[in-house]
Amino acid sequence: MAIRQLGAAAAVAATLALATPAYAVTEIQWWHAMTGPNNDVVVKLANDFNASQGDYKVVPSFKGSYADVLNAGIAAFRAGNAPGIMQVFEVGTATMMAAKGAIKPVSEMMKEAGEAFDPKAYLPAITGYYSTSKGDMLSFPFNSSSMVMWLNLDALKEAGIDTPPKTWPEIFADAKKLHATHPTCGLSLSWITWGLIEQFSAWHNVPIGTKANGLDGFDTVLEFNTPLETRLLEELVELQKDKSFDYSGRTNTGEGRFTSGECPMYMTSSAFYPNVKANAKFAYTAVAMPYFPDVTAAPQNSIIGGASLWVMGGKTPEEYKGIAKFFTFLSDTDRQVYLHEVSGYLPITKAAYEKTKDSGFYEKNPILQVPLKELTNKEPTENSRGLRFGGMVQMRDVWAEEIEAALAGKETAKDALDKAVSKGNAMLRQFERTATK
C-alpha cells in the first residue's frame, strides 16, 4: 500500500517536472561570494530582475569566498558546465582575461545582444580596472570600494592632535604622539600589500610594473623596489619597534582593532563603513589616504578593490541576451543610487554619482564620498588605472611575506622589496608562459 502511494507521488512529481520547461524561461546561473546583508542585496537584485520580465531568470548561488568562487568556476569550466555569470575579485582579473575562450568580454556581448551600451556612461576610475588598454570593458564592475584612512577623533584629541593628518610625515608624527595613550598600536592597516604597494603606487603616480602595470601585456616586469617605496617601509619598520605602528595581518582580520579603540589610525577599505557605524563607540571619520608631499604628482587617484561580474564563454546567444539585459538593469541610475546608499558600494555610472551628489546625501554621509573623491581626484594615468598581474592572488601573499620579514627585523626594507620584486617576476614569467596567446 505504502509503496503504491509512493509510486503515485513519484508519477505526479515526474509529470510536474516535465511540465515546467514548457514555459521556456532561459535560466542564468550567477555564482557569487557575498555573505550577510550583501547576500541579501544579490538575492534582491535577482528577484527584482526576474519580476521585471518573463523571458530570463537569474539564479544566484553562493559559492564561498572569492577564491572559492574562482576555483569552483574554473573546475566547472573544465567539466563543461560553467555558470553564466561569475563574481571574481579584482586580483583575479588577469587570470580571467588570460583565459580567452573561457570568457566573453562584456563590451562584445553587449554589442552582439543589441543592448544600448555607452562605455562613457561609467566612471572610468572604476571600469578602467576591468577594461582593456583600448577601453573595451571586459567584466562588469559589481561591488567596488577604495582605501581610506579611518581616524578615532576622540583618541586624536586626547593625544593633542587637532587637525586630521593628511600626509605620511604627519601620520608618522601622530603615530608617535599616540604611543603615550595607545601603547599597543597607534597606526595600523589591513590588506597590507593593497595599501602599501598597490594603492601607494597609484596615489603617488609611480608604476608597480612596466606595461602600464600589466594592462598592456603579460610581459610586464615589476619595478616597485624604488627609493620612495623603501622610504615608506623603512619608516614603518622603525615605528613597528615600539608599536607606534603595529602590523595587523594580510587580510582584514585586524579591523576590530579600530572599532575596539585599540588602534586610533587605521587604513583599510571604505567598505569598512557599516561595521564602524555599528560598532565604534567614539567619534570617528575617514579621510583620504596619506601621501608624501615632496612627490609632486601626489595625490594622483586611488584604485578600486572589490569584485566584478565575468560572463563565461560558450553560452547560447539567448543566454547572452539575458545577461546583457541584466547588466542594463544593474546600470539603471536609480538602482545604482539605491545600491550605493544602502550597501556602501560605489556607484558605477557617472549619472548615479551626480544624482547622489545633488540629492544632498553626502552632506549627511560625508564618509561615503571620500573614496569617490580619491578615485576621481585626477584623470587616471598609466600608473593609476589599475593593475593586471597574473597570479596576483598568490603574489599578494609573496609580497606580504617579505614585508613581514622586514617588519620583524629579519631583513632590511630594501632587501625585502628587492626579493618581493624578484619572486614576483618569476611568477609573472610562469604565468606569461601558460596564458593563452
Add this chain to the structure above:
Amino acid sequence: MENRAIFSGKLLPYLLILPQLAVSLIFFYWPALQAVQQSFLVQDAFGLSTEFVWFENYINLLQTPEYYHAIGVTLLFSALVAFFSLGLGLLLAAMANHNIRGIQIYRTFLIIPYAVAPAVASVLFIFMFQPGLGMIARALQRGGIDWNPVLNGTHAMILVVIVAVWNQISYNFLFFLAGLQSIPKSVIEAAAIDGATPTRRFWTIIFPLLSPTTFFLIIVNITYVFFNTLGIIDTATGGGPNGATQTLVYKVFQDGKVGTDLGGSAAQSVILMIIVVGLTAFQFRYVEKKVHY
C-alpha cells in the same frame, strides 16, 4: 571438511574484495595517477593551453629555497605535534584509567575535541590568542610577553602546534585508554606485590605492553600532521608570517588553489606522496621490530 567445498571457487574471494578494491582504485589510485600526469604538464588555470614539460616542474621546485624551508617547517611541526599529542594523550589516558566516581563523564568530555573540525578549532583558538582581542593574548601581554603571532614566526608556530595538538589529543587518548584497559590487571598487581613503584610499573610493564598502540598512533599522527592540519594552518596563520608555518601540504594548497599553478602543485603532491609512503614503509620495516604484540 565438507563445508569448505562451498567456497572452492577462485572467483568468490575476488568478488568479495571487489567493493574495497573499487573504492581504492577510484578514490586513491586514479587521483594519484592524475597527480603524476599533471606534474609533467604546464597548464593555465582553465586548461586551455597545455604543454608537456617532462621533469621541469620538479626541477623548478628543487631550485626554490622556499621548498626546503617548507620541508624544515614540516619536520619541526610534525615532531612537535606528534610528541605533545601522544604524550598528553597517554597522560590523560593513564589518569582516566583509574576507578573514580564519574569516570564515564570525564572520558566523554575528553573525546569531544576530536569532533571539532580543524578549521573550527583554529577559529576558537584565534579568539583566545588574537593580540588585542583574545583573552589569553591579553593575559600574556599583561605578563610582559610580547605575544604577536601575526609577525613573530615562533609565536605563530606555537599557535598552530597548540591547535593541532588539542585537536588530536582525544583520538590518541581514546586508543591509549583502550590499550591500557586491555593490559591484564594480574601482571600489574603482581608487580605491585613485588614492590614496584607506580612509575616503575608504568615504564617496565605498561609502556612496553602498549607499544602496538603507540606504534599505530605514531603513524596515524604523522599522517594527520602531514595532511589534515591544512585547515588549521589556513585559518590560523595562512602559512605566515614570512613562511614560518608553511608546511609541505600547505604549499601544495597555496600553489595549486591560490596560485593556480597546477603542474607545480602536482609535482609537490607527488613528492609528498613518496615521502609519506617511504616514511610508513620505514616504520613498518624497522620500528615494528621493536613492537611486542
